[in-house]
Amino acid sequence: xxxxxLVSENRAGSPETLPLTPRTMKDVKALVTxxxxxxxxxxxxxxxxxNTNFLGKVTNLYHATARNGKRRRRTISLxxxxxxxxxxxxxxxxxxxxxxIFEVLEDMMENVILNLHCIQKNLEFWQSRAExxxxxxxxxxxxxxxxxxxxDGVIQFIRDSLAEGSGKQQLICSASSYMSERIIVLSxxxxxxxxxxxxxxxxxxxxxxxxxxxxxxxxxxxxVIINNLFLNLEASIGHFHANRQTGSSIDGSYSFPLVxxxxxxxxxxxxxxxxxETRDAINLIYQNLQKLDTYISSLVAKHQKPRKxxxxxxxxxxxxxxxxxxxxxxxxxxxxxxxxDIDNWIRExxxxxxxxxxxxxxQPLLSIRDELFETFRKRQKGVMEREEVQLTADSLHRMxxxxxxxxxxxxxxxxxxxxxxxxxxxxxxxKELMHPIQNLLGGELVRALLIQVQKLxxxxxxxxxxxxxxxxxNEINFAILxxxxxxxxxxxxxxxxxxxxxxxxxxxxxxxxxRIQRRLxxxxxxxxxxxxxxxxxxxxxxxxxxxxxxxxxxxxxxCCAVEKHAKATGEWMSLxxxxxxxxxxxxxxxxxxxxxxxxxxxxxxxxxxxxxx
Numbered sequence: 001x002x003x004x005x006l007v008s009e010n011r012a013g014s015p016e017t018l019p020l021t022p023r024t025m026k027d028v029k030a031l032v033t034x035x036x037x038x039x040x041x042x043x044x045x046x047x048x049x050x051n052t053n054f055l056g057k058v059t060n061l062y063h064a065t066a067r068n069g070k071r072r073r074r075t076i077s078l079x080x081x082x083x084x085x086x087x088x089x090x091x092x093x094x095x096x097x098x099x100x101i102f103e104v105l106e107d108m109m110e111n112v113i114l115n116l117h118c119i120q121k122n123l124e125f126w127q128s129r130a131e132x133x134x135x136x137x138x139x140x141x142x143x144x145x146x147x148x149x150x151x152d153g154v155i156q157f158i159r160d161s162l163a164e165g166s167g168k169q170q171l172i173c174s175a176s177s178y179m180s181e182r183i184i185v186l187s188x189x190x191x192x193x194x195x196x197x198x199x200x201x202x203x204x205x206x207x208x209x210x211x212x213x214x215x216x217x218x219x220x221x222x223x224v225i226i227n228n229l230f231l232n233l234e235a236s237i238g239h240f241h242a243n244r245q246t247g248s249s250i251d252g253s254y255s256f257p258l259v260x261x262x263x264x265x266x267x268x269x270x271x272x273x274x275x276x277e278t279r280d281a282i283n284l285i286y287q288n289l290q291k292l293d294t295y296i297s298s299l300v301a302k303h304q305k306p307r308k309x310x311x312x313x314x315x316x317x318x319x320x321x322x323x324x325x326x327x328x329x330x331x332x333x334x335x336x337x338x339x340x341d342i343d344n345w346i347r348e349x350x351x352x353x354x355x356x357x358x359x360x361x362x363q364p365l366l367s368i369r370d371e372l373f374e375t376f377r378k379r380q381k382g383v384m385e386r387e388e389v390q391l392t393a394d395s396l397h398r399m400x401x402x403x404x405x406x407x408x409x410x411x412x413x414x415x416x417x418x419x420x421x422x423x424x425x426x427x428x429x430x431k432e433l434m435h436p437i438q439n440l441l442g443g444e445l446v447r448a449l450l451i452q453v454q455k456l457x458x459x460x461x462x463x464x465x466x467x468x469x470x471x472x473x474n475e476i477n478f479a480i481l482x483x484x485x486x487x488x489x490x491x492x493x494x495x496x497x498x499x500x501x502x503x504x505x506x507x508x509x510x511x512x513x514x515r516i517q518r519r520l521x522x523x524x525x526x527x528x529x530x531x532x533x534x535x536x537x538x539x540x541x542x543x544x545x546x547x548x549x550x551x552x553x554x555x556x557x558x559c560c561a562v563e564k565h566a567k568a569t570g571e572w573m574s575l576x577x578x579x580x581x582x583x584x585x586x587x588x589x590x591x592x593x594x595x596x597x598x599x600x601x602x603x604x605x606x607x608x609x610x611x612x613x
Contacts (some may be wrong), residue, residue, distance in 0.1 A: 078113075079580055080105055081205035101219055104282055105204055108226075111289050112197045115296045116190060116553045123186040125380055126304035130179040136167065137175035146310045147317075179280045182303040188240050189299065194549025195542065196233045200226065201552055202545075202585045218529040220273045223263070223281040230260045230288045237295075258295045260288045294400060356486070364483035393418075396454045403451060407444070425451050507561035512609035514561075519606060520560045525582065525597045528554055533589040548585065556582050565605035 079101070129140055140151040153171070161167030203225050210218040237258050261284050273281070309316060333341035400421035404412045407428050412421070429448040507517035528551040535544035559579055566572035578595050581587060599606055 043423055046501075049206075060141060077561050078109070078552060078583060079576075080109065080208075081201060081584065082208045083467060100282060101222065101435070102284055105200075108285070108289060109197070111293060112193060112200070112555050113553055115293065115300075116193055116197070116550075118300055119186050119190045119193065119296070120553070122300060122304045123183065123190060126179050126182045130176070130183060134168075134172045137179070138171045141175045143314055144311045144314055150314075160439065185299070185303050189237075189296065190550070191546045192233060192236045192240065193296070194553065195236070195546040196229060196549070197552055198545040198549035199229050199232070201549075201583070203229070205585050219278060220281075223278070223285070226285060227263045227281070230285075230292075231262065233292075234258055234260045258291065260291060261413065360486040364480065367482075368480070389458070389465055392454070392458045392461055395449070396458050399451050399454060403428075403444075403447060413548055422455070428542060508564065510565070515605075515607070516608050518558070518561050519600065519608070520598060521554060521561060521597050522606060525551060525554045525558065526593065529582075529589050529592050529596070552583055555579050562603070562605045566603065569604050571603050571605065575599070575605075 082102070129137070132140075142150055142157070145153075157167045159167075159169055160170040164170075203222065205219050207222055263281060263284060330342065331337060333339045335343070397418055400418055401412055401414070401416070404416075404421045404424045407424055425448055428444055429452075432444055432448060507514055507521060509517075528547055532544055532547040532551060535541075535547055559576070562575060563572060566575045578599060582592050582595055
């Protein structure tokens, strides 16, 4: 081929030059593409297990590695808009080609939703910062962007203050520009990605029945449509890329454009494809997904929220300085510096801990054990004490009886009460006190005093016995009171450990905060439905598609948040069906709003916390 001409041979064998028309060039390109695809497919056929989607597996491995390092990997919960029999749970019922297409569609959904989740998290951060006060914006620009930004911000603030006297105003304007730049980029990226998700979902909804029944006819057209959707996404992002290329204040923010691979024209014109052509188209989709993921990861990385260590670098720095000072202080009291203070403190802490353990844990538990398992021994001891009191009472009764018989000069019945005989003793005692010295030597005063002493002894022993019985009856209560400090500390520690492990701030948790987060997801879905309908009423089809994509993302988040709880209460099948109905493109918005109202009223995992009712 020389000079735009094609050299061939005629029937006589002599060379012949044919002019290259545009149609001839097109045929040549098609022929070269056909033969190159044929040679590539033959090369793949020599590899082990030719049906294996090798490039797709490599791509999935790449995505798994990237997500494990940067974001939390999870599978999507929102089902594809396919017939019930063709859901992902029953891939085995269909042909291998249909199963591959289902897997490709699910991988696309997962990839786009994960990227939307990453964009949404960063966008929410910047929006919350942009809604803050001017003081909060200035604090963020100086104190929450790292040490280098702190030094540069302070220097710039001093320069502006000295030069124009408006350092604070310049700092606030810089903060607003800094945040608005990231909000614009992330919002537009979310807009185009949500539009792409909605287009894919609606196209699958259109061909869902045909895809399950007539796979051979539906797969080529669906793959061509998906390829066109990638090209539309490339054009949309490329247009935004071109508009922001010069206006961006971030160095290297738009270093490379997004360019997807295209299907060959020969494949697009065919009604039925071979197995090799289908596999090439699927590999092309995975390549485009990898390019999309790489582009979004690169762009989001330059507009993402600061890492936690960057946001709180001042706190960490102060903590590190405090730890260093404490370390030096401890070092000065350690054996290295010839001091035994640390050893003494450790010994005192050990003794205090052991004492606390014995006084508030060991001894109360032993007391409870003794009270529960040694009742018989204590009962015998109580019987012995009561017998001693009875001996004292019998002795007093005999003394009162002898004194009364001698005083009265008559026989007193044995069953006379001690109170009656005590009255006789007290009467005699009062008479003897009229002449105390005389009666102390020759009267009955001493004897009356001894009887009163015996009575006092009996009263004391009786009171002690009753008090001992009261104490014994409350030994368990006293042991529990002694163990309350240890029990309180254990309970507080257990609550802290439970809160740390449970981390109930996410919507997947079980606490009141998690319930609030799940109900807020329903509110966001309801708001998205209303905005979607408003865009449709105004004829803004592009905006409506984007809102529908964000609605799908919100429904997927709701599925992930409620799945575990709904399965535990047996509500999952019904709740999943309602969420699937909310994702149907053809269902009217009024019916969807009725479903969202039902979600908040009926399902246990979406009800308000019982403490709030």
